[in-house]
Amino acid sequence: MLKLLNDFNELVMFKHSIFSLPFIFIAMIVAASGWFGWSLLLLGTLAALTARNFAMGFNRYLDRDIDALNPRTINRPSVDGRINPNQILIFTLANGFGFIVVAYFVNTLALYLSLPILLIVGSYSYFKRFSALAHIILGVSLGLAPIAGVVAVSETITLWSIFLAIGVLFWVAGFDLLYSLQDIEVDKKLGLHSIPSKYGAKKTMLFSKVMHSFTIIFWLLFVVQANLGLFAYIAIIVSAVMLTYEHIIVNRDFSKIDKAFFTINGYLGIVFLILIITETL
DSSP: OOHHHHHHHHTTTGGGGOOOOHHHHHHHHHTTOOOOOOHHHHHHHHHHHHHHHHHHHHHHHTTTTHHHTTTTTTTTTHSSSSSSSHHHHHHHHHHHHHHHHHHHHHHHHHHHHHHHHHHHHHHHHHHTOOOOTHHHHHHHHHHHHHHHHHHHHSSOOOOOHHHHHHHHOOOOHHHHHHHGGHHHHHHHHHHHOOHHHHHHHHHHHHHHHHHHHHHHHHHHHHHHHHTHHHHHHHHHHHHHHHHHHHHHHHHHHHGGHIIIIIIIIIHHHHHHHHHHHHHHH
């Protein structure tokens, strides 16, 4: 059982939850003007994890044929036989159902939005088979996190949460472009529609820089619209510095893409959250 749990952890890359969780809590903190309660903390965490597990499980289930032909992904549990397709499907459906149940206990609007959210986060796997917009769809999927956060607290969608969500959209799409540079040749060979395979590395890096510029603009609009103070502006400045450093690393050496992807972006969300907590205190 422990081995199976470890294989599922590797399948969905549980540590990547660090990208969405901070922005759910940022939205919840701002919506509540401080602490939002233990109940919503538990429900918000469960909602984020079940939605992400559903999306990743669905992705791994559909992409078994593609992953088996990519040297970077050939050792995934969904490919090497450690987890069979039926187990992945059951895991995916169970997490989708779990997300709907959690949404039911949050509030009515959360329940109404639960199915559309699952459809969006599950659509990424299809898009990359016919459209280079797959990077944007991935951004939209994680951009739903702050929307879900404000819905959980106030059962409404505010303008500042939309700005925050659009910032997350461009942030995720931007670093996904950099991450996709690793698969340019494989994507071309398999006929997958990624921006790197279509436009090349230089243009991809330019597109990523533009998207990350939009990230900072929309996060700044979020801070202004939410009427936040000094520490929130510091969060924007720190984010800009970290994203700039990410591009410097990738520009110097493509072999450092993993470091830029995991380390810098993981810390960015945590630092942003800490500064927003400090601001509310």
